[in-house]
Amino acid sequence: MFCTMQRYFSKEPPKKEDKKEPPPPKPKMKRFKIYRFNPEGNQNVKKHYMQEYTVNLNECGPMVLDALEKIKSEHDCTLTFRRSCREGICGSCGMNINGVNSLACITKIKTKGKTKIYPLPHMYVIKDLVVDFTRFLDQHRRIRPYLIKNEDKFDEGQEYFLQSIKDREKLDGHIECILCACCSTSCPEYWWHGHSNPPKDFLGPAALLNAYRYIIDSRDSGTASRLDQLRNYYSVYRCHQINNCTNCCPKKLKPGKAIAHLRLFLAGLKKKPKPEMGGTIKSDPEKGVRGNDCTTKKSKC
Amino acid sequence: MALLFRLAGRQILRSQNDGLYKFVRPVTLQPSQYVEPAKEGHDERNMKLGRPQSPHLTIYKPQLTSMLSISHRTTGIILAGYAMMFGAAAVGLECPLEYYIEQLQCAEVGPACLFGMKFTLAFPLTYHFWNGIRHLLWDSGRFLSIKEVYLTGWSMLAVAIASAIVLSSC
Numbered sequence: 176m177f178c179t180m181q182r183y184f185s186k187e188p189p190k191k192e193d194k195k196e197p198p199p200p201k202p203k204m205k206r207f208k209i210y211r212f213n214p215e216g217n218q219n220v221k222k223h224y225m226q227e228y229t230v231n232l233n234e235c236g237p238m239v240l241d242a243l244e245k246i247k248s249e250h251d252c253t254l255t256f257r258r259s260c261r262e263g264i265c266g267s268c269g270m271n272i273n274g275v276n277s278l279a280c281i282t283k284i285k286t287k288g289k290t291k292i293y294p295l296p297h298m299y300v301i302k303d304l305v306v307d308f309t310r311f312l313d314q315h316r317r318i319r320p321y322l323i324k325n326e327d328k329f330d331e332g333q334e335y336f337l338q339s340i341k342d343r344e345k346l347d348g349h350i351e352c353i354l355c356a357c358c359s360t361s362c363p364e365y366w367w368h369g370h371s372n373p374p375k376d377f378l379g380p381a382a383l384l385n386a387y388r389y390i391i392d393s394r395d396s397g398t399a400s401r402l403d404q405l406r407n408y409y410s411v412y413r414c415h416q417i418n419n420c421t422n423c424c425p426k427k428l429k430p431g432k433a434i435a436h437l438r439l440f441l442a443g444l445k446k447k448p449k450p451e452m453g454g455t456i457k458s459d460p461e462k463g464v465r466g467n468d469c470t471t472k473k474s475k476c
Numbered sequence: 477m478a479l480l481f482r483l484a485g486r487q488i489l490r491s492q493n494d495g496l497y498k499f500v501r502p503v504t505l506q507p508s509q510y511v512e513p514a515k516e517g518h519d520e521r522n523m524k525l526g527r528p529q530s531p532h533l534t535i536y537k538p539q540l541t542s543m544l545s546i547s548h549r550t551t552g553i554i555l556a557g558y559a560m561m562f563g564a565a566a567v568g569l570e571c572p573l574e575y576y577i578e579q580l581q582c583a584e585v586g587p588a589c590l591f592g593m594k595f596t597l598a599f600p601l602t603y604h605f606w607n608g609i610r611h612l613l614w615d616s617g618r619f620l621s622i623k624e625v626y627l628t629g630w631s632m633l634a635v636a637i638a639s640a641i642v643l644s645s646c
Contacts, residue, residue, distance in 0.1 A: 212528055223528050271530075274537025296532035299522035306530060310518045363542065366532050370519060416614050417545040419536075421622050432620035439617055 203232040206289045207242060209254065212300045223300065225291075226251075232284065239272055239290070240279040256304040263425055266355030269295055270304050276357040278425045295360040297369075310370065311356050314378045318386040318404070323397030335458050339451035342393035349388035349433065351426045354381060358420035358430050368413045377413035378405075380420035380430030387433040390440060393450035402441055411437055540629050548607045551600040558597065594644030602643065603636040 207230060212223040228246045235245050240261060247254045256279070257267040263281035271293040272282050284290065298306035322336070359365050359379035368377035378386070386405065389395050405411050411434060420430040439445040516524075536542070566573060580590075610632050613619050619628050 210530070214525070214527065271535060274535060275539075291535070293535050294530040296530055296536055298530050299527040300530050301527060307518075307522060307527065313518075360532075361536065363533070415545060416611060418541040418620070418622070418625050419539065421620065421625065422539060422541050429620055429622075431614075431625075432617065435614055435617045435620055438615065445617075 200233055203286065204229050205232050205242070205284065205286065207246065208289055208291045209243075209246075209304070210293045210300075211254075211303055213253070214302055227289075232286065235284075237283055238280055239282045239284055239292070240268055242284055242290075243279060243292075254304075255302045264353060266353035269355035269357045269360075269425075271296055271360075276361045276423045278355060278357070281425060295356055297366040298356075298360055308356065311359060311379070311381070312354075313373075314369075314376070314382040315354060315385060317373075318378065318382050318389070319397070319401065320385050320389065322389070322392065322395050323400070324394075325396045329455065333458055334455040336394040337452040337454050337456055338394050342451050345391055345393075346388060348428060349384060349391070351428060352381060352384055352388075353426060355425060356381060357423050357425055358384075358428075361419040361423045362414075363417060363419070364413045364415055368409060371409060375407055375409045377409050378411070380414075380434065383411060383414075383437060384428060384430040384433045387437050390437070391447065393448075393452070398447050405437065406441060411441065540626060544607065544629050544633075548604065548611070551604040551607075554600040555604055558600070591644055595640055598643040599636070599640040602639040603633075606632045606636045606639070 207228045208225050209228065210223060211226045228250050230242050230245055230250075232242075235241050238261075240258060243254070243256055243258075247256075256270070258280065259265040259267045261280045263278050266278070268279040269276060270279055272279065273285070273290055276295060279292075292304065294300050294304045294306045298308075298311075301307055324336075359369070359381045362369075362380055364377055365379040369379055370376060383405075386401060390398050390401055395401075414431075414434045416431060416435070418431045421428075421432070424430065436445065440447075562573065569576070610619075610628050613628070619625065
């Protein structure tokens with residue numbers, strides 16, 4: 176106690192260290208080669224090309240997205256890319272970095288060599304690194320990414336579906352998908368068959384992972400119709416287990432495994448187990464107590 | 477002043493009730509049949525806008541996953557080619573195949589060359605066989621995490637090469 180008091184009241188200035196300031200670190204120059212395409216350019220110049228930028232890594236954050244931001248703010252404000260959360264949860268900044276699809280915000284800059292950045296492969300480029308997601312999102316819409324219930328008596332917005340903890344745990348590793356399209360656009364089969372006529376096209380790993388997620392959900396009762404929808408030459412069976420999807424998924428999910436299990440479902444080798452819990456519960460506990468006669472009776476007893 | 481103008485304006489509008497209103501509001505609304513907008517495919521729309529397709533096969537990094545898959549297909553094609561080649565040879569050639577094999581043995585081309593020829597015949601078979609088993613395991617829904625994919629991939633390659641060497645050295 177006394178010691179701390181003494182330290183507190185003593186007015187000795189801290190000892191000055193006669194050390195020179197360390198010399199400023201050598202600039203670490205890093206070259207980025209980035210795919211460029213300007214839709215508003217002159218018709219003759221309306222072509223894609225690769226542009227090179229040099230960034231000092233000492234003045235830049237560790238991730239590829241930081242470098243892109245720096246290039247955009249300091250070198251070339253016309254560089255266009257999607258970004259939002261900068262922490263790998265929104266799925267906006269999916270792009271092809273050094274030949275592998277990943278999210279720019281969670282991919283570290285390699286200090287050696289040149290980093291090449293392309294938009295997601297085999298997609299229509301709107302501008303620079305921004306690609307057209309219309310078809311990808313339409314495929315996701317087509318697998319009906321919502322719970323389908325057979326029973327009509329359900330008070331929408333007022334009730335919750337019941338699900339046991341064990342059944343809920345089965346969904347882990349499937350619900351984390353952020354639809355960044357890294358997996359689908361890394362898949363050669365999706366490149367070749369992803370754009371055939373809409374009801375009969377290869378849906379791609381992302382949509383199939385989500386389809387599987389709703390098929391194994393214990394609260395969903397549209398399993399049969401969902402499987403029937405996939406029962407054609409293209410939707411699932413164009414997958415040849417290349418596993419590029421699992422290899423590049425920024426959320427470490429396994430779309431390849433989901434597709435393999437979907438096939439087991441389609442072949443009838445795997446059946447959906449009976450849900451451990453069913454029915455609904457009032458979403459508002461207060462209302463549930465007031466509206467339900469049983470509970471009031473019980474409380475009286 | 478403002479009041480004066482306002483009064484004057486109101487006066488003008490009132491006095492020329494028919495004329496001025498007609499002049500400033502010449503729009504007449506008429507009901508018409510709803511025309512559905514022309515349906516345009518995703519590809520057509522993007523091509524019309526002159527959007528390029530982003531590069532794919534040429535820029536994607538060759539990884540073990542994709543390389544083993546493409547070589548599985550290649551070895552399959554090679555095996556089919558061998559089957560057709562030997563089938564056609566058996567039909568078309570004058571002497572049976574055993575005769576030519578004996579000729580080859582008598583020619584004394586050297587053990588290394590013989591080994592090489594045997595290996596080119598054996599490797600596609602062993603590779604396609606062992607990778608086929610790997611695919612069968614995948615179809616049962618197992619070994620599909622990326623760690624297992626790489627582990628089974630490398631071990632399959634080792635086994636395929638080893639068995640091809642064994643086949644071609646005996």
